[in-house]
Amino acid sequence: MQTLRLILTDKFIWLLSGAVLLATLVPVQGSAKDIAGILFNAGIFAVFLLHGIRLEREEVKAGLGNIRLQGTIFIWVFGVMLIVGLLLSKFLVQRLPADVALGFLFLAVLPTTVQSATSYCAIARGNVAASVVASALINLVGVFLSPLLFALLAQAAGVQITSETIIKLAGILVLPFVLGQVFQNWLRPWVMRHKDLTGWIDRGAIALAVYVSFSAAIIAGMWSRVSGTEFVWLAAALLLWLGLAFGGTWLLGSWMGFVRADRKTLLFSGAQKSVAIGAPLAAIIFVPERAGLVILPLIFYHLAQLFLSAPIAVRLAGDKMSD
Template identity: 85%
Template sequence: MQTFRLILTDKFIWLLSGAVLLATLLPVQGLAKDIAGIMFNAGIFAVFLLHGIRLERHEVKAGLRNLRLQGTIFVWVYGVMLVIGLLLSLALGSVLPADVALGFLFLGVLPSTVQSATSYCAIARGNVAASVVASAAINIVGVFLAPLLFALLARSAGVEITSDTVLKLAAILVLPFVLGQTFQSRLRPWVMRHRDLTGWIDRGAIALAVYVSFSAAIIAGMWSRVSGAEFVWLAAALLLWLGLAFGGTWLLSGWLGFVRGDRKTLLFSGAQKSVAIGAPLAAILFSPERAGLVILPLIFYHLAQLFLSAPVAVRLARNEND
């Protein structure tokens, strides 16, 4: 019962699902598309500004002391998950549209989530402080590392990091985080008092990015370019990846001898992938028509990881009481 309650009350699941459905039924175009693009850039700026404000410096210092755990999470996210994404991208190149197959590599280079990884770690009674620092640090590094890794591995797909791309990444993703850290002492009390409002800004901006990207792909004929059989291949590959990600992190943490709380941190911080980084990054690297196809694996993986994380977290918490 608690599992279903978590899923039903997770507003982000419904918001992302609604964005995909709305883009399918009423894709944004014309003047509204230009306005949505401006709102999207402003929203993503706000998201990373809020990340900078929320993450306290003493939390970063405390979490970084657990170098063994943080290092393992980093290697898993940018090593193992990257290799899985690359292999799946290559293997699916003959059965999926090129940009959808490329989306598996794109998914592989992305950092883990911040909010949901920490939330499910708390539900599972894991090491929440380490989860916060791990997810935040991986996301900060991911702003720089993810596009570079992706461009390096996807040159044949015409992906290049130009000076304009670097400037746009810095202006939309890096600058607001730095500003948030700089003015944290003044702004954080207000942000923490208005968590509901700032939480909706987070979710709304990401949902808007998904809506704009999917709208362009819909207008370009996405559903006619991805057949029913190809969706079966997509679903099967994502289920395989979820099994490898969640099962692999849990087995690895046990083999390395981590305490149970740290194992839960590695599980949720290592196995999840961030649409908060992925959606805006795809919008910067690709044309809107391509971005919608590239983030298709990311959207479905993100939704699936939330549905899977709820029962896993509840089960792990129950085991603590047994």
């Protein structure tokens, strides 16, 4: 019952699912598309401004003390998961539409989640402080590293990060984060007092990015371009990746000799992928028609990881094994 309650009360699951459904039924187009684009840019700017305000510098310094755990999470996210995604993308290029197969590589370069990784780590009674720092640092690095890795590995698919794209990335993702850090001392108390409001700004902006990207893809005939057989390949590949991600991090934690609390941190911080970075990044790099197809694996993976994390966290919360 606790697992079901966690899933049913996760507002982000409903919000993302609703964005996809709304885009399918009522895709944004015409003059409304221009307005949605302005709101999207403003929303993503606000999201990264809030990230900069929330990420307390002293927390980062304290969390860096556990270099072994933090280094393992970093290598897993940007090393092991990158290799898995690259191999899956190459394998699926003959079995899925090109942009959907490319989406597995795009998924591979993304950092971990922040809020859900930390929340499920707390439910599982893991090392929450280390989870907060790991997720925050990996997301900070991911703003710079993810587009660079993707550009280097996706050249064969005709993806190029132009100077215009770099300027847009800097203006919408990097600049607000830096401003948040600069004005953190003045703004952080207000943000922390209004967590519900700022949380909805986060989730709403990400859902809007998904809605805008999916709308363009729907208008371009996305569902007719992905057949039933191709959806089976997509689902099978995502299930395989989920198994490798969650099972691999747990086994790696045991092999590295981490205490149980740190293994739980590695599990949730290493296996999850962030739609908060992925959706706006895809919208900046790709034209809308391509962005919707590229983020298809990301959306399904993100929803699946939330459904999977709930029962795992509940099960690990009752773990009485000693170290």
